[in-house]
Amino acid sequence: MSKDGLCAIVxxxxxxxxxxxxxxxxxxxxxxxxxxxxxxxxxxxxxxxCRKAGSDxxxxxxxxxxxxxxxxxxxxxxxxxxxxxLINNAGTTKHMAHDNLDGLSAxxxxxxxxxxxxxxxxxxxxxRSLLETAAKASGRASAVVNISSVAGISGVGxxxxxxxxxxxxxxxxxxxxxxxxxxxxxxxxxxxxxxTPWFTKGRGEAGAxxxxxxxxxxxxxxxxxxxxxxxxxxCFLASxxxxxxxxxxxxxxxxxxxxx
Numbered sequence: 405m406s407k408d409g410l411c412a413i414v415x416x417x418x419x420x421x422x423x424x425x426x427x428x429x430x431x432x433x434x435x436x437x438x439x440x441x442x443x444x445x446x447x448x449x450x451x452x453x454c455r456k457a458g459s460d461x462x463x464x465x466x467x468x469x470x471x472x473x474x475x476x477x478x479x480x481x482x483x484x485x486x487x488x489x490l491i492n493n494a495g496t497t498k499h500m501a502h503d504n505l506d507g508l509s510a511x512x513x514x515x516x517x518x519x520x521x522x523x524x525x526x527x528x529x530x531x532r533s534l535l536e537t538a539a540k541a542s543g544r545a546s547a548v549v550n551i552s553s554v555a556g557i558s559g560v561g562x563x564x565x566x567x568x569x570x571x572x573x574x575x576x577x578x579x580x581x582x583x584x585x586x587x588x589x590x591x592x593x594x595x596x597x598x599x600t601p602w603f604t605k606g607r608g609e610a611g612a613x614x615x616x617x618x619x620x621x622x623x624x625x626x627x628x629x630x631x632x633x634x635x636x637x638x639c640f641l642a643s644x645x646x647x648x649x650x651x652x653x654x655x656x657x658x659x660x661x662x663x664x
Contacts, residue, residue: 410434411484411538412642413477415468415527416494418443420600421551423450424635425491429642430459434489437480438463441494468494468523469515471530478530487534489547489642492524497566513565520569524550525576532588539587545650548584549641550577550592554657557594570594574653581651589650591641596657599628624659 412429416422418440426436427450436454438461440447451461462480466473481487496519500507528548535546555561556570574592581590597619604612616628637656640646655661 410488411481411486412489412491413437413481413487414491414493415439417450418446421598421631421634422493424631425493425638426450427453428635428639430454430457435460435484437477439466439477441467468527469518471526474526474530478534481534486538486541487531487546488538490527490531490535491549491638491642492527493551494523495520495551497562500563502564508563508565516565517569521572524573528580536587544644544647545587545589547642548588548590549638552592552594554594554596554655577653578651585650591649591652593634593638594653594655595634596660597628598631598634600631622663624662627658629658
């Protein structure tokens with residue numbers, strides 16, 4: 405799965421899955437745009453890891469819910485003259501029990517959809533020209549990889565708004581896989597639980613440990629997936645190794661969906 409010579413943007417790559425994805429791509433020879441919204445220090449740490457792997461790296465601040473920021477993120481790749489892969493990883497949520505209907509406001513829905521659903525759409529729109537340029541130069545379709553969740557399939561997860569935003573992203577994947585072919589492929593990864601600081605930020609140390617222990621006890625494979633585990637799948641879908649795949653939702657949840 406060589407990524408040598410690829411040019412890629414990874415949104416939300418300051419930490420977690422985004423950082424792991426950027427590091428794997430860089431280790432394979434890709435040039436990377438590292439994007440962050442608020443975590444500048446962590447984004448620079450990700451960039452340093454990529455540079456140590458020999459990658460050409462640009463760090464760009466931007467909130468993908470803002471169309472002007474999406475254009476600025478993509479502009480950082482313009483000097484390369486092409487974009488082979490766009491990984492839409494940036495995401496947000498509000499941790500709220502699904503039966504607490506008063507716990508989510510319209511503003512919460514708007515913010516979550518703005519980042520998780522509208523953001524990827526705007527990034528694809530901004531990047532379309534560079535993605536098509538790369539496809540014409542290489543003779544193979546460029547790749548968009550959206551990071552969704554099993555929440556978008558099963559209506560589970562951190563909140564109703566989060567699950568709904570990921571379900572909408574899944575349908576965008578189908579729509580744009582049709583609309584942008586044959587020059588651009590669009591696929592989506594739907595992870596289950598990932599052992600990252602995401603849950604600690606939302607639930608605290610004790611709450612995050614409880615979630616992790618519960619997942620490990622229930623899933624058939626008895627593991628908690630790491631960011632690196634999921635990132636390997638993301639990088640496969642971003643690479644020429646998956647060149648005949650488009651319009652796919654690929655679930656990776658250690659078998660959680662097998663539990664009735």
